[in-house]
Every structure is written in C-alpha cells, then in structure tokens.
Amino acid sequence: MNRNSLQARVRQHARPPLVHRKPTMCDVARLAGVGTMTVSRALSGNSYVSTASKQRVLRAVEQLKYRPNELARAFRGQCSHSIGLILPCLNEAFFATCAHAVTSVAREHGYSVIITTTGEDSATEYAEAERMLELHVDGLVVIPSRFRQSRLTRNLFGKTPVVTFDRPVADPSLDVVLVQNTAGSRRIVEHLIEHGHKRIAYLGLSRSLFTINARFLGYRRAMQDAGLETDATFGCETEAFIADLLKKKLESGQPPSALFTSNTKVTRNALNVITHLGLNVPNDIALVGFDDFDMAEVTSPPLTVVRQPAHEMSRAAASLLFDRITRGETPHIGNRIVLPVEIVLRNSCGCKHSAPVVIHSDN
Amino acid sequence: MNRNSLQARVRQHARPPLVHRKPTMCDVARLAGVGTMTVSRALSGNSYVSTASKQRVLRAVEQLKYRPNELARAFRGQCSHSIGLILPCLNEAFFATCAHAVTSVAREHGYSVIITTTGEDSATEYAEAERMLELHVDGLVVIPSRFRQSRLTRNLFGKTPVVTFDRPVADPSLDVVLVQNTAGSRRIVEHLIEHGHKRIAYLGLSRSLFTINARFLGYRRAMQDAGLETDATFGCETEAFIADLLKKKLESGQPPSALFTSNTKVTRNALNVITHLGLNVPNDIALVGFDDFDMAEVTSPPLTVVRQPAHEMSRAAASLLFDRITRGETPHIGNRIVLPVEIVLRNSCGCKHSAPVVIHSDN
C-alpha cells in the first residue's frame, strides 16, 4: 500500500469537523460524556435512564441543536412513520377534502404523509404506487383511478397495508370505503320524476371511473322502474363539450326537461352552459348533481344535490389503515365499508324550499 | 460465553430466508453472479457496465421483483429526492390549487412531496418544519401562517433551501413569491368607488395573516385617496359572525352600500348571509371579493373579484426551490418575486357585462 492510499484511508476515517455537518447522536454522546445508547434511550424515552444522564444528554442536545435523523431511524427500524396518499388530483374540492382529512388523521398518529396525484392515469398510478413502496411507506391510502385498467393488487403491495376509498379496485383483498353512489343517484332521479320530469338526461365523465358508472346505474334503475327511457352521455369533460351536447339536445324534437350531472365538475360546467344559454333553472330545465359543494347554496338557483360524506369517508379510510398498520394485518378479504349519502333539496330541481331540506337516500 | 448466547450470536448472522423479506441488492447480485456494485451501477445507469452483466442483473431483478430501497439510498446519499410542503390547510380551493401545482412540479423533477397542514397555527407550523428537517427533505415550500408569530428563519433551516409563497416571513433570507395583494385590492375598491359607492366595508379574517392585512392596506389606500372613511372588520371567520355584523350595519343609520371581502371563504359566507337576508346584489348592496373561484360565474349574481394566479405562483415557488436545490444555493438575501393580479368584472359590483371583463390591476 503506497503513501497515497494510506493518506486516503486516513482521510476516510477523519470525519469533517462538526461545524460543517449536522450533529449526530455520536456528537451528543461525546459532549454529554455518555455512550450513544444512553442518548438514544434518553431521547426515545421507552427505556430507563438515570435522571442525571438524561439531564446531560438533553443539555448536549440543546447545545448542539441536535435533531434526530428520521431517515436513519426509518431505515434502521421497521417503520418509516409515513404513509402514502395517492389521489387523482388535488384541483377538485372533493379530492382536496379527502387529502385534508387523511393528513389530519395521519398527524394524530404522528405520521407524515407523502402525497401524489395520478391525473386519472392508471400507468401513473402504478408508477407512483411503486415509488411509494420504494419509499417504504408503512401503508397506503389510495383513491384509484380507472376501475378496469387499475393494476393495483395485493400482490404488488406485498404485506404493506393498503386502503382504497371512494372507488374500489378489482382485487377484493384490499380494503375499501365507499358511499352509496347508486342508491343516492337513484333517489335523486326519483325525486326528479316525482316533480313530473319524464325526459331526464345523465351527464357523466368517463364510464371507466367507478363512481361515474355507479351513479349512472342508479339513474338507469330509477328511469327503468318508472318506465322512462334513459339518455346518458359520457365524456362530458369540458364546458365546450357540454355546450355542444346541450345545443343539439335542445334543437332535437324531444329535449330533456331535467339534467342529472355525475359530479361537481360536470355540474359546474353544465350550470355555466345553461346560464350562458339564457335558460332558466328549473323552469326551462331542471338540474341536479352528485356531490355537494361550498357554493351550492348561492348559485342561481341553489342546487339540489346528492351530498356524500367526503370527510367521514376519508377519515374512515385513514383510520382503517392505521388499524391495519398497528395490528400488522394484511387480510385475505378486505373490509368493504359503505357510507350513506343524503339528498339536499334546494331549488334547482323545482322545489320551492327557501332553506335546503335534507333527506336520506333510503327514505 | 454460554451456549445460549452463542446461539443468539449465530442467529444474528443467519438472515431470514429470502422468502420472508424484501430482496436486497445483495440477493440480486448473488442470483446474477456478480458483485453488488455491478448491480448498483447497472441500475443507476450512470456508470459503465458490460452489456452481458447488465442483462443478467436485469433478469435477476425481474425474477426477484427487486425494488431499490429509496430509504437506504436517501440515507446513504446526500439527497432524499423529496421536498416538504407546508400549508395552512387543504380544505380551501386556493391552497389545494397550490398543492396541486407544487406536486406537479415535484414530479417533473422526479421528487416526492411530503405534505402537511398547520391550521394557521404557528406552533404547529414550527413543529412541522422541524419534522421536515428531521426527514431530511432536500427543500421546503411553505405557505407561512401568521406573519408576526412565525418562527421560520434561515437559522432554523440551516442550509436546506426554503421558498415561501403567498405570504412572506420576517426573515429576508428566505425566498418568497407573492402576488400584488395591495395593488389589486386598491384597484377593485377604486372600481367600486367609480360605481358611485361611498360607504364600502372591508370584511377580513385575522389581520395577522399577511394577505388579509395587505389587502386591507390596498382598500384603505383607495378609500383615503377618495376621501372616504374606512370601515374594516377583522375576524370574519364564520357565517354567523358575518350575519351578526351585517345585521348591525344594516340597522345603523349609515349601512354600507358595498362590501369587499378579503378571500374566498369570507366572500362565500358573506354571499350566503346576503342571500338569506333577501338582499339583492348589487342593488341593495354590492359585493366584490379577493380571489376568484370556480363557481364565481354561476353565483347569483356572478361575482366581481380580484383574480390571483395561484397556479403560476405555486409553480414559480416550486421552480425556484428546485433551482436552489440544483445549485446548492442558500442565499443571504432571498428573491422576492411579485406576480400581477387581474380584476375580473362580472355583475356583483354593478357592472352589466354579460360576460366577464378582465383588467390588469395597474391599469
């Protein structure tokens, strides 16, 4: 071994002076005149350390502004104290509410949340799930994107707990929390029928989205039970699309007298179009939507909607996940929790209430 | 050393069989018949490996379903490939939009984002910032909560890059991206004055929020320049509070003829109250707000607002952060980027436009 490599070897062992790097537990131990384990124990608190030692450790920590390296701790130990949250997007109020609720629950458990969006794309969803796994999250909360395309399976996740919500995936071994999409839709369409409507159109996004399809099913059921013809359009992604669609419908001999929109985005765009067309709601055309939102009471007119318990659903999903994490369970057959929805009767359906009236979907 | 401890020692070295744990690079190396470094190099791609070796490694990876441990990689290397995002909350559309934009930029850079909310509480904010530091994020994007109480300083963050946006903190060494809160507010209040309003009330949240205060300043400036008396109320957190306030104002001899609300939450609540009171906007009382929102065009009436470029601001903040991360800079004096806002004239101010008219705040 020549001179150079000796130097190199020595250099390797000579750590840079403390000033230039973050203090480690070792630095604390040295300053406190104890071993690293005493520091570890003093800080984690789940083991006995003499009061004297503890004092000196704490003082050293203070002095050095020591901060434990959570990364090292996660790496060393079995859990990272973080969960992953995979959502279609954060731009929509519904998903934002979900994210808020999940992060709240996580904090209550002392967990961090790593968040990512898929843009409703299954390939992105899969890639992000893999990345979460690489990050060794202790569990995952997922709002899956497209039902059929989704490649999210227990096999992918191994023994990492996963709870899906709002929309399920095909694999029944993953827990899922849902709302009564079909029953709620059916009920609100029945309400429209009670108002005397016979031509009710359903405006949805892609049918490959579980919720959009489930809501369609409720709509169809109500229509068929009443002996009415269904009239559903999917792919209502933009205001322009809806404008075209509506114009065509109005010019046809039999325009719909009511619209049922599949979610907030469609509701908003439809209302925009109707307003720009100068139509009166509900006299020219009635409008009801799935999913309530902040401004639904101050739109013109106030909107009748199916209200889903977004907050409760998200909390239920997150709580279930922490149950799984705590117990170390990865069930063969996952739980399937279905939460009830409400119908909020305002004025866009034709009701005259001056304040909203809430009824249960199974009334 | 007795028999038991010998067994223990042996047990320590005998790793559990591969089936019961995630495969490591070592397993891949063994299966491929190469060294771990060859695997590392083959996978990271930034070093030369013979095509033959690479093939065998890739096959072994496939076979074992090996997934690199990002935690170990982050721990070992200098960067974690994750950034932190600290927000007041995710329930409000504005913040959700910010979160969406930041996560998008992060993904473009191959980064994960760890998200957390403060609930506008400075102590939580500080604690969460510390936690982010413990997690060794490579950088932080923060929407600080209360300006004066904030304890976020360069000193706390050390050499971890931090970009604040929407609201600044006191420490000038942290980068900040803002919008023209004051100029925008001033301009929209001037517009109200041009409509002939003389008694214009400002409804805000806490003045300890930078934006709320900056918007108040713009309001006050416009009023004073026009020789009008200011009438500002802070703490308009709930609909009930606003209802009380408005009733009192209406019963007074000199009720305001127009309202300027400080952000979407206040705007919504005020509109709710006004609607329930049966008042006509803008004839009985005009209403303009800061921050545009999805439904602003279909409220009754469509609302005139200051529109801020939430998306652009967030992207700018995130991009600046990645600049800092890439260059390893932690400047003494941070950048201060101020983005322009627009006034969107709809009908709640008294304008008769059937479609919104957009003007710049400095027109």
Add this chain to the structure above:
DNA sequence: CTGTTAGCGCATTCAG
C-alpha cells in the same frame, strides 16, 4: 442503569 457490538441497504472509494 449503561456501554459495546453489529448491521439495516446502499453507493463511494479504491484496487484490481
């Protein structure tokens, strides 16, 4: 109650 040893999975360093 406290210190020593060892190793988590990976990538840097150096030596072939």
Add this chain to the structure above:
DNA sequence: CTGAATGCGCTAACAG
C-alpha cells in the same frame, strides 16, 4: 469494466 471494503446514523441485542 468489476469487486471488496467501508460507513452513513441509528438502535436491537447483548454483556456488563
């Protein structure tokens, strides 16, 4: 082009 050794910061398991 490849591999062996080493240590990142921390804590479980042991031995005092």
